[in-house]
Amino acid sequence: MATMALALVYSRALDGLNAPPVTVEVHLANGLPSFTLVGLADTEVKEARERVRAALQNSALEFPHNKRITVNLAPADLPKESGRFDLPIALGILAASGQIDPQRLGQTEYAGELSLAGDLRPVRGAIAMALALRRGGSLRALVLPQASAQEASLVPGLCVHSAGHLLDVVRSLLPREAEGAVALPLACAPHVTPTQSTQRTIDLRDVKGQSAAKRALEVAAAGGHSVLMSGPPGTGKSMLAQCFAGLLPSLSETQALESAAVISLNGRPFDATQWARRPYRSPHHTASSVALVGGGSPPRPGEISLAHEGVLFLDELPEFPRMALEALREPLETGRIVISRAARQAEFPARFQLLAAMNPCPCGHHGSTLKPCCCSPDTVGRYQARISGPLLDRIDLQVEVPAMAAEALMQSPDGEPSAVVAARVATAQRLQQERQGCLNAALCGDALEEHCALDEAASRFLATAASRLAWSARSHHRVLRMARTIADLAASSSIRSEHLAEAIQYRRVLAAR
Numbered sequence: 001m002a003t004m005a006l007a008l009v010y011s012r013a014l015d016g017l018n019a020p021p022v023t024v025e026v027h028l029a030n031g032l033p034s035f036t037l038v039g040l041a042d043t044e045v046k047e048a049r050e051r052v053r054a055a056l057q058n059s060a061l062e063f064p065h066n067k068r069i070t071v072n073l074a075p076a077d078l079p080k081e082s083g084r085f086d087l088p089i090a091l092g093i094l095a096a097s098g099q100i101d102p103q104r105l106g107q108t109e110y111a112g113e114l115s116l117a118g119d120l121r122p123v124r125g126a127i128a129m130a131l132a133l134r135r136g137g138s139l140r141a142l143v144l145p146q147a148s149a150q151e152a153s154l155v156p157g158l159c160v161h162s163a164g165h166l167l168d169v170v171r172s173l174l175p176r177e178a179e180g181a182v183a184l185p186l187a188c189a190p191h192v193t194p195t196q197s198t199q200r201t202i203d204l205r206d207v208k209g210q211s212a213a214k215r216a217l218e219v220a221a222a223g224g225h226s227v228l229m230s231g232p233p234g235t236g237k238s239m240l241a242q243c244f245a246g247l248l249p250s251l252s253e254t255q256a257l258e259s260a261a262v263i264s265l266n267g268r269p270f271d272a273t274q275w276a277r278r279p280y281r282s283p284h285h286t287a288s289s290v291a292l293v294g295g296g297s298p299p300r301p302g303e304i305s306l307a308h309e310g311v312l313f314l315d316e317l318p319e320f321p322r323m324a325l326e327a328l329r330e331p332l333e334t335g336r337i338v339i340s341r342a343a344r345q346a347e348f349p350a351r352f353q354l355l356a357a358m359n360p361c362p363c364g365h366h367g368s369t370l371k372p373c374c375c376s377p378d379t380v381g382r383y384q385a386r387i388s389g390p391l392l393d394r395i396d397l398q399v400e401v402p403a404m405a406a407e408a409l410m411q412s413p414d415g416e417p418s419a420v421v422a423a424r425v426a427t428a429q430r431l432q433q434e435r436q437g438c439l440n441a442a443l444c445g446d447a448l449e450e451h452c453a454l455d456e457a458a459s460r461f462l463a464t465a466a467s468r469l470a471w472s473a474r475s476h477h478r479v480l481r482m483a484r485t486i487a488d489l490a491a492s493s494s495i496r497s498e499h500l501a502e503a504i505q506y507r508r509v510l511a512a513r
Contacts, residue, residue, distance in 0.1 A: 026092030039073030223485030279310030
């Protein structure tokens, strides 16, 4: 016979940015003493039995040794992982044994790992939990360890409390008139400085020459397009890539929260100096497909999700494993990645700008006027064929970064600084948002036809180019989107033939490989 009815505590699992709610049910009954956890609990969750037992005893709270304790983590078909359920389990035991009022637990969600002494340790995914709580429309408050609560308080519209010890939470659940009752303090958001998002170590004017590549990066930044730079080694491709994020506007509050939430899912501590700064990820070319798109058990976000709302730079693109590159095809189109495993499915956002660089051949000097290439035509073809046609078709701009003679390099002007180019990019993006509610790279369907309409002369010009270059429908639409961006940078309301001509040039670097 049960000594008390079920005690319910609300917590939240981690499954992308839509963390589902979890109900922690604790049942005490007479019988052989035991402590059972059910509900697809991972090893970390099962080990909570010893942590909770020690934390209650060392906090001078009563642990029901002579009872049969059953903890159910519902829903049963959702895998549970990490130590975030320690605090809810401890509170459920205290409520079921009558040490705190069970009715007060329904107004709040709890998450926190317990030390053996009862101290609360941070949990990963605090911002993701807070975002999911707000999106779900729940009116419950959120109680987290101090460091995690500070991160979660960045999400506006939520009541987030911080606690440093299990006893702090217990005292907050006592009646107000009871001795020792203390309310938990509201968490204070860390001081963030969005203006730091434009501060970069490398400025665009530090790159000598390469005016065509700089123009291509400006177009890509203005419209949200992907870029592939091809050229011999040492021509400035990596420097141009490091300058690219400095051309992009700061993240909006919603974008900054989503970006920070994905990073928190990966277990990284929040860095206030990175707030509203575009993520810049540059994985090594030995990265696997799981490292790039995410995976594992439980699923974790990969590089494309960590670059959400930012830049993913893939240097030495042909050197990446073929499977890893092919895994990028769907996220480039959809802006998200769905990781399916036998036991579960997780979805992560992956709206990133792909910035890639490559040498034209194994020796790197194919097409160079300064140094002869030692590769045979077959070798060059096999090297470039490492990038499949479907993936190449999804990359908007394909620009050449040629080698420059020493004399020309020394005489090249500095060019425009990043701040000047970024101002033009911001103006063009603002125009696109006001006109269509998204960047040109995201135009599709009726919106593409409406905002990329051509006059008769421009339409004939584009049709001729598409026929001669044997474009797919995807290439045709990508040229239209690029031409729309070029027209926006020129403050033109319509797409003219010269805008199309420039956009077409960005699709021809590897077209005849």
